[in-house]
Amino acid sequence: MVFNSLQFLVFFGIITSAYFLLHPKFRWLLLLVASCYFYMAFVPMYLGILGFTIFIDYFAGIYLERFEGLQKKLFLAASLLANIGVLAIFKYYHFIDQNIEWLSESLGTHVQLPVLEMILPIGLSFHTFQAMSYTIEVYRGHQKAERNFGIYSLYVMFYPQLVAGPIERPQNLLHQFYEVHAWDWNRVKSGLLQMAAGIFKKVVIADRLALLVDPTYEHIQDQSSGALVLAAFFYSFQIYCDFSGYSDVAIGAARVMGFKLMDNFNAPYFAKSLPEFWRRWHISLSTWFKDYVYFSLGGNRVAVPKWYFNIMVVFILSGIWHGASWNFVIWGALHGIFQVIGLSINRVFPSLAAEAQKQIWVQWLYRILTFTLVTFAWVFFRLKHFTEVKQFFSTIVIGTEKGLVLAMSLQEIILSLCLIISLCWWEYRQNILHKANQGSFAWQFSFLVLAIYFLGVFSLKQFIYFQF
Amino acid sequence: MRRIIALFVFLFSSAILIISSSEKGMHWITQGRYARNDVWGADKYRFGDLYGISYLSDFRIEKDTQLLPLPEKIDSALKDYDLTILGDSYLYSSFQVNPAYFNRVKSLQFYRWSDTQTHLIPAKMGNKQVLLIECVERNMWDRMNLADTRLRLDHPMPEKLVQDRSVKESILYQLDRFDAGVKKAIYHPTLESNLDFVLFNLGILGWIKELKADFTWRILGRTNPDVCVSQDGKFLYLEETVNPEKKTSSFRPLEPNQVDLMVKNLQEIESYYLSNGYDEVIFSLIPNPVAVLGTELNAPNLALEKIKLHPKLGVKLLDPSKALKQNARMNFYQSDSHWTLRGAQIWLKEFNQVLDKLP
Numbered sequence: 001m002v003f004n005s006l007q008f009l010v011f012f013g014i015i016t017s018a019y020f021l022l023h024p025k026f027r028w029l030l031l032l033v034a035s036c037y038f039y040m041a042f043v044p045m046y047l048g049i050l051g052f053t054i055f056i057d058y059f060a061g062i063y064l065e066r067f068e069g070l071q072k073k074l075f076l077a078a079s080l081l082a083n084i085g086v087l088a089i090f091k092y093y094h095f096i097d098q099n100i101e102w103l104s105e106s107l108g109t110h111v112q113l114p115v116l117e118m119i120l121p122i123g124l125s126f127h128t129f130q131a132m133s134y135t136i137e138v139y140r141g142h143q144k145a146e147r148n149f150g151i152y153s154l155y156v157m158f159y160p161q162l163v164a165g166p167i168e169r170p171q172n173l174l175h176q177f178y179e180v181h182a183w184d185w186n187r188v189k190s191g192l193l194q195m196a197a198g199i200f201k202k203v204v205i206a207d208r209l210a211l212l213v214d215p216t217y218e219h220i221q222d223q224s225s226g227a228l229v230l231a232a233f234f235y236s237f238q239i240y241c242d243f244s245g246y247s248d249v250a251i252g253a254a255r256v257m258g259f260k261l262m263d264n265f266n267a268p269y270f271a272k273s274l275p276e277f278w279r280r281w282h283i284s285l286s287t288w289f290k291d292y293v294y295f296s297l298g299g300n301r302v303a304v305p306k307w308y309f310n311i312m313v314v315f316i317l318s319g320i321w322h323g324a325s326w327n328f329v330i331w332g333a334l335h336g337i338f339q340v341i342g343l344s345i346n347r348v349f350p351s352l353a354a355e356a357q358k359q360i361w362v363q364w365l366y367r368i369l370t371f372t373l374v375t376f377a378w379v380f381f382r383l384k385h386f387t388e389v390k391q392f393f394s395t396i397v398i399g400t401e402k403g404l405v406l407a408m409s410l411q412e413i414i415l416s417l418c419l420i421i422s423l424c425w426w427e428y429r430q431n432i433l434h435k436a437n438q439g440s441f442a443w444q445f446s447f448l449v450l451a452i453y454f455l456g457v458f459s460l461k462q463f464i465y466f467q468f
Numbered sequence: 469m470r471r472i473i474a475l476f477v478f479l480f481s482s483a484i485l486i487i488s489s490s491e492k493g494m495h496w497i498t499q500g501r502y503a504r505n506d507v508w509g510a511d512k513y514r515f516g517d518l519y520g521i522s523y524l525s526d527f528r529i530e531k532d533t534q535l536l537p538l539p540e541k542i543d544s545a546l547k548d549y550d551l552t553i554l555g556d557s558y559l560y561s562s563f564q565v566n567p568a569y570f571n572r573v574k575s576l577q578f579y580r581w582s583d584t585q586t587h588l589i590p591a592k593m594g595n596k597q598v599l600l601i602e603c604v605e606r607n608m609w610d611r612m613n614l615a616d617t618r619l620r621l622d623h624p625m626p627e628k629l630v631q632d633r634s635v636k637e638s639i640l641y642q643l644d645r646f647d648a649g650v651k652k653a654i655y656h657p658t659l660e661s662n663l664d665f666v667l668f669n670l671g672i673l674g675w676i677k678e679l680k681a682d683f684t685w686r687i688l689g690r691t692n693p694d695v696c697v698s699q700d701g702k703f704l705y706l707e708e709t710v711n712p713e714k715k716t717s718s719f720r721p722l723e724p725n726q727v728d729l730m731v732k733n734l735q736e737i738e739s740y741y742l743s744n745g746y747d748e749v750i751f752s753l754i755p756n757p758v759a760v761l762g763t764e765l766n767a768p769n770l771a772l773e774k775i776k777l778h779p780k781l782g783v784k785l786l787d788p789s790k791a792l793k794q795n796a797r798m799n800f801y802q803s804d805s806h807w808t809l810r811g812a813q814i815w816l817k818e819f820n821q822v823l824d825k826l827p
Contacts, residue, residue, distance in 0.1 A: 006664060007660055007663060010485050010488075017474040017478035020470070021471065021474050021475060037654070040651070040654065044650040045643060045647040045650075117640065183470045211690075409690070411687055412688045453680065454680050454683060
């Protein structure tokens, strides 16, 4: 069940209204059943996998609290192993197998793992990371172990953020399931508005840009350099609107019921540097890696080479988190390399960088440079095969004799650019969603609904991040 | 007040979900809406199936929903065949299930490609048995083979026996069955389209759908991806019949071996049914409208002609393309993927000529 479907519209209407009609004591149960129904709409059997990690982590949490020293470490290790094991089997098994086979063939032998026919459970990386966050926080003593199995299950399965985040921390979410959320009209309006804005980003912008991006990337060999540059530019906004649109619907749907989920995006393409970009892009994952990996490795309180090493580890892991394929590893590594280069320049010319940032035109130059680097890296994210990447860049650099033929009409390109500019302006002014008041809600909401209907591309296209 | 709003939303959404998730509910609402021609009636097929997909206002043309009238004179002396038809919407949306249309036919059984029937091959009852297998060009590449015809006309083929499977295959098979069973029990397979029908398929909403469709077509040059407008702007076609990259298209470049395979399939089907109770087997392939109307600049692949003229064909094949090309624009609807009653009449005339020539 995707957010941009009628099924979700009806599901949301039933669950949200039932939530407020029910006695607060039973609301968590309603949300748990609803979350199971929501997840089973994809592949029912994968509820079992989710059940397995929930079961392990629930008991791990309790035992982590009960024991100290080596035993505590062992329980944490067991929990992490179970979670990473599920990820390894369902997400990385095929990738590992391919690489073992390739490596063995380069050494003149042939080794292959047994064939397992599996489909990646939807959103596996998201809920696994959320589950790991719970056991790590209990281990660190920042969170009490949850005794109510149902509430803990709901923490992992809460339907708005179950399949594509935001990846929540237990300190932020768990206690909210015990709170009584009364009907607050302003909160409901703001939630509905954020949901509408999310759907707008998805079906009006992301799915429209996909009309050009998808066919262009699928037939790279037939494209001119202009078409590829435009497709790369559009893809940057497609993936942003697709993913942040999902997050907006998730956060908005939760907010209507009174839950506050963490923000996942903050106008990332206005970042003036790559570290700033990562503070604004997929915030829940960036902070997860910062809190649980980067700081655990020592962060920046180590010698410079080790610091750079830590950065590279985090970004390569972030790449692998996205997908079991070398292109994601390279995408992560590229971001790591860019950051290391940026930090090195700042270390060599500290005053220059600080002074330059004070001037507005330099700030814009930095924004454009950051956006260009991010867009360059997205090419590796989008294209799975090296031959395609090579073709992509050779066409752009060397050019082709092919004329500029685009998979989209000129009018649609102009409309797409207008939408991108409007989005940027809206975000730059920072007034999106935060100024919902009684007077303007009806107008804003009606405007969004009409715009979604008249400008939306309704293809039930899945969200890009569902595959992770 | 808040509770009343919540209760209203809950009851309304639940009712919509219950209706859309049940066969009975959908049957009830579909019948009710199609019976009406006013603003509360369904607008999906009133103006042609392709209008119902695209909602382009230029193609809002009332469709003739009558079936082809029965011939007035019926000569009972020549009724020496029982006819079984395996056909598609070209036949069942134009003809009644009535043997009176057909020369020399005493009784008629009709089976649809869209159904999976368990039909026994008829026992000899005195009359000779003739089987007509009809299919539109866009579907013939998938359907015209023995396995598919047997799936519709014979007992379903036995599944691969469980003991033939390896342990791993058996486990995966059982897990798949469990998964499909759970999903079927909870979610209706066409829930999304049912919801679309229940919520939005009302004549009263037609103008707003047309407004969006016209804006998208006239300003952005796009229409629903399943439909395309002919190059002269006069007809709607199924996109799959025009796009040369698709198997179903009339413009896909054809390799000789694809035609050879089709001929082999037809021969296989014929010999199977001749040896299993039928006296005659006739095939009829209906051309895609775009292959007949001549509105496109590209040359069609002439698939039906190539099959018909194949030196090794040796089966009875009715291809009405040539007859349909005469005054072609009167033989097909502008906003529907099917022929008009005139087109159906032309096919019937040709088919009756084939029946007349049977021994």
